[in-house]
Amino acid sequence: MKDALADRPVDTAGTVLLVAAVGAAVAPHAWHLPPPIVAFFAVAAGWRLLAIARPALLPGGALLALLLVAGLAAVVLAEGAAPNRDSGVALLTVMLGLKLLEVRARRDVYVAAFLGWFVLVTQFLYSQSLALAAYLALPFLALLLLVTRLHRAEEQAALVTLVPSVLRTSLYALPVTIALFVLFPRLGGPLWGFSADADAAVTGLADTMSPGSLARVVESPEAAFRVRFEGDPPAPAERYWRGPVLWETDGRTWRTGAPLGKAPTIEAMGPAIDYEVVLEPHRRRWLFTLDLPVSLPQGASSTVDHQVLAPRDVESRRSYRARSVTDYRTVGLSPDEEFAGLQLPDRVSPRLRGLAERWRAEAKDPAAIVSRGLALFRDEPFVYTLRPPPLGDDPLDAFVFDTRRGFCEHYAASFVLLMRLAGVPARVVTGYQGGELNAVGDYLTVRQSDAHAWAEVWLRESGWVRVDPTAQVAPERIESTIDQGASLAAGRVTFRADLPWVAAMLRQARWMLDAANLNWHRWVIGYDRERQDSVLRQLGLGGLSQTRLGMLAAGVAGALLLLTALWLLVQRPAPREPVAAAYDRFCRKLARAGVPRAPHEGPRDYVDRVVAALPARAAELRAIGRLYEALRYGRHAPGDAVRQLRRAVRRLRLTAR
Amino acid sequence: MSGRLARFVRAARTDTPVRGRQIYILPTRYGLLYGVLVAAVFISAINYGNNLAFLLAFQLAAVGHVAMHQTWRNLRGLRLGADALGRVYAGEDARFAVRVAAADGRDRPAVQVDGAADRTLVDCRGEAGAAGVLRVPTVCRGRVPLGRLTLSTRYPLGLLRAWSYVDTDAGAVVYPRPADRFDAAADPTYAGVEQGSLGVGADDFVGLRGYRPGDAPSRLDWKTLARERGLHTRQFGGDRADRLWLSFDALEGLDTERRLEALCRGILDAERAGRHYGLRLPGEEIPPGHGERHAERCLTALALYEDRRP
Helix, strand or coil: CCCCCCCCECCHHHHHHHHHHHHHHHHHHHHCCCHHHHHHHHHHHHHHHHHHHCHHHCCCHHHHHHHHHHHHHHHHHHHCCCCCHHHHHHHHHHHHHHHHHHCCEHHHHHHHHHHHHHHHHHHHHHCCCHHHHHHHHHHHHHHHHHHHHHCCCCCCCCHHHHHHHHHHHHHHHHHHHHHHHHHCCCCCCCCCCCCCCCCCCCCCCCCEECCCHHHHHHCCCCEEEEEEECCCCCCHHHCEEEEEEECEECCCCEECCCCCCCCCEEEECCCEEEEEEEECCCCCCEECEECCEEECCCCCEECCCCCEECCCCCCCCEEEEEEEECCEEEECCCHHHHHHHCCCCCCCCHHHHHHHHHHHHHCCCHHHHHHHHHHHHHHCCCEECCCCCCCCCCHHHHHHHHHCEECHHHHHHHHHHHHHHCCCCEEEEEEEECCEEECCCCEEEEEHHHEEEEEEEEECCCEEEEECHHHHHCHHHHHCCECHHHHHHHCCCCECCCCCHHHHHHHHHHHHHHHHHHHHHHHHHCCCHHHHHHHHHHCCCCCCCHHHHHHHHHHHHHHHHHHHHHHHHCCCCCCCCHHHHHHHHHHHHHHHCCCCCCCCCCHHHHHHHHHHHCHHHHHHHHHHHHHHHHHHCCCCCCCCHHHHHHHHHHHCCCCCC | CCHHHHCCCCEEECCCCCCHHHCEEEECHHHHHHHHHHHHHHHHHHHHCCHHHHHHHHHHHHHHHHHHHHHHHHHCCEEEEEEEECCEECCCEEEEEEEEEECCCCCEEEEEEECCCCEEEEEEECCCEEEEEEEEECCCCEEEECCEEEEEECCCCCCEEEEEEEECCCEEEEECCCCCCCCHHHCCCCCCCCCCCCCCCCCEEEEEEECCCCCCHHHECHHHHHCCCCCEEEEEECCCCCEEEEECCCCCCCCHHHHHHHHHHHHHHHHHHCCEEEEEECCEEEEEECCHHHHHHHHHHHHCCCCCCC
C-alpha cells in the first residue's frame, strides 16, 4: 500500500534541519579532508538552502550528472584513485552534498539522513574523543527528529513538539544499546582494511637520543599515558617509567642496539605493584611500565633490557595491565650484554679517558666508581637547564669539562660513557619520570614534559642498578614535576611549588576534565576484549567462549527489548479528570462489595440503592454521593471538595462479598 | 487481495478496537535501507574495532526496534467508523466519512486509511479522534459497499508499516445518473392535476371559516377573536399544486436503465420546481409528495429497482 506522505514536498523547516544536521555531521571533517572536497560540500549545502525560496534553482538531471563528475574528479585529484579511508570519506562527503541537492520530496530525505548517520562513523575513525562524541550526538538526534517529522500527517508539525518523543525513543533504546555494547564479543583485529594513516606527527620518545632530543619532547604538555594503581601509588622518587633502552653510541647519538638473549631474572626485594596504563598513541611499539616489570601486559613481549613491546605500533589509545617491583635485583650478565654494555665510540677525548682511568685506579670496586661518577655531578658546578649552550664536535667532553650546563640526556649519556670508560657495564634508559596525581580521578597523569633519561650500571652483587645522575644536580626534578610554562619562559628549569588559589582551581578543573577523558577511554573507547573479560568476571560470567558470549548478548538484548516492548504496550490510560476517577473507584469498591452500578443508574439512584443494601455505611456513602453530585452537577462546590471526595473514597473500606 | 485469500486474513470490524492479533507489520523500503545502514555501521565498527561505531550501530538498531513497537502500538486499540456522505449518482464518487479514534484516548499520529481506490491520512488526537473522507468511484446505480479498509501507520520513523484490515458495513446507495432531460411530453401522466382547492392544503391562505372542535390551535385566527368576532379557523389551500405521476411504464421505447435515468431527472426537476410528485415503478408505487426525504425515497427506489425483483 502506498505511503500517502512520501511524495509530499519537504517544507522549509525540514530542509533547513536536514542541511543543518548533515552539515554538523560533516563539519569536523573540515580538519582532515582536502579543501576542494570541503568546499564542494559547503557549496552544495548553501545551494540547497538558497533553493528553498526558489525551487527552480535546484539542478536538473544533466547538471547533477555534471556535478557528480566534478565531485568525483575532485576526490580523485585530492586523494588519488586508490581506495583508502580518506578517499572513502571524501567520496561520501561529495555524495552527501549531491544528495542534498536532490532532496525535494520526503522520500529523498531518508537517503540523505541515512548517509548523514553513516558520516558519524567516519568521524569516529579520525577521533573518538569525548568532546567529539558529545558534539556528534546533536546531529544524530537532529536526524532522528527529521525522520520522525516526516511521518506526521500535519504539514507543519512544529519541531519543538517532536523533541520529547525523539528523546523518549532514544532513551528507550539506550538499555539495549548498553547491554549490547558490554556483551557483544570483541574481535582482536580488523577484518580487512585501511590502516590508520601515519602521517600526523606525534610527540613522544624516539629510539635514539642525542643532545637536545629529549628537551624537545619535554616542551610538549600532552599526556603520554595515565596510570591507575591497584593500591597506593609508589613514592614520587620511585616513579620511573621505563621506555627504550639505549646501548650503542657514536659519542653523540645513542641507539638501542640491544644484545640478543633472554632478559635476566628479576628477584623482587619488595612488594609488587599492580596498575593499569592507558597509553596515548605514539606510533611506536613500546609500552611504558614502572621500573621493573615482572608481569607483562597481554600480548606484549619483553626484550633483554626489560623493555616491554606491543605486537604492533600503538596507533590508537591502548590500555594494559602490568605488575612491577621497584625494589629488585637482577641476576646474571650474558657476554653479549657485557660486550654491548662496554661499547665505546670510535673517538673518545683523552680528558674523559683520563678521568675514568683515574677513578678506576683509585676505587677499589665498581660501586665506588659509580659513587665517584655521581660525586662529579654533585660537587662540580653543573647546572640543570632546558637550553644548554651548543656543544661542538665532541659534545660529551665539552659538557663534562667546559659548559657544564645540560638536561637529563646530557647527564645520563656522559655518566654512562664515563662508567664504560672505567670498565663498568652501563646503559642509558629513556622513559618518563614522575607524573601528576589527579586527585579527582585518583590516577597519575604522565606527560611528555615528564620525559627523562637515566643510567643503569651492572654491579656484581645487585645486577643492573638504576643510577640517576640528574638527581645529583637537581634533586627536585625527581621529587616534583617540571613547571613547564615557567621553564620555557625562563629557559631554566623551575619546579612547581605551592600554587596560588586561582591556579589551584584551574588545576582542579583540569583534573576533572582529564578524569572524564580517562573514564571515557576506559569504558567506551578502550573497552576491548581484555576489559570485557574483567567486566564479565565481575558479573560472574567469566570464561565464556565468544560464541556463548554472542548468544548471551543476543539473549540479554532480546530480553531488554521485550521489557521495553512491555513498557510501551502496557495500556496506560490517559490521565483522568480526578472527580470521574474518584467516582470510578467508588463504583469499583462497591462492585467488589456486591453492589455494582447498573449502566443506566445515575449517582443519586445508585447511592440510594447502595444505602439500602449497606445500611450500616449510610452516612459515609451519602456523603460521597453528595460530594460527587455537588462537584459534577452543582454550581458551587466547596473549594476542597475534590480532595474531600478523593479522601472519602480512599477511606471507604467495604468487605468484599 | 484476492477474495479467497481474504478469508484467512484476520480483520477487525468497524467501531471495535483493533486487537494486537489483527495487526500485521513489515519493514518498509526505507526500513530495509535502514537495515543496510545499521549493517554497514556495524561492519565498520568490527573492522576498525571502533567502539563508538559499535555504540552508534547498537543505538541505531535499538532505535529501530523501539520504533517497531511504537508503530505497532500506534495502531492497536484504534477504532474505525464509516458513514456514507451525501447523494451520489452513478459515475460520481461515493463519499464516506471515516472516523478514527483511539479507545484509550491517546494521540495516534499519522494514521492512514486505504480504501480500494482512495486513501486518507489523519493525525488522531485524544478521544475525539480524527475524521477523513474516502471516495469510492461508482459506475452504475445500486448499492456500493465501502468494504474492507486498510488501517495503517508508519509512525514514528517510517521504517515499518503496521496495518490491519477493517471490514466496514457502511454502504452508499448510488442513484441512477440523471438523464439530460426528462421529456414530459412523452409521458401522458405527466400533467398537472387540476382538482380545485379543497381548502385542506397547507400552503396558501384561502379564507376563514367557523371553528369546529378539533381544529388545530395553530390554525385559530386570534385576530378575529381579539376583535370579538368569534372564534374562526384559518383555511389554507395548496392542494392545488401540480401533482404528477412519474411512471416507469409510460416511458416507452427506452431500455430499463435509460428509463430510470429519465425518471431520476424527472424527480430532480419536479423537486426543484416545488411540485408534488409520485413514482410508479413496476411492482412499486410511491404516493405523491415532495421534500428532501420524499426525493431520496424515490431516488433510492430507482437505485435499487430490480434488485428487489426475483
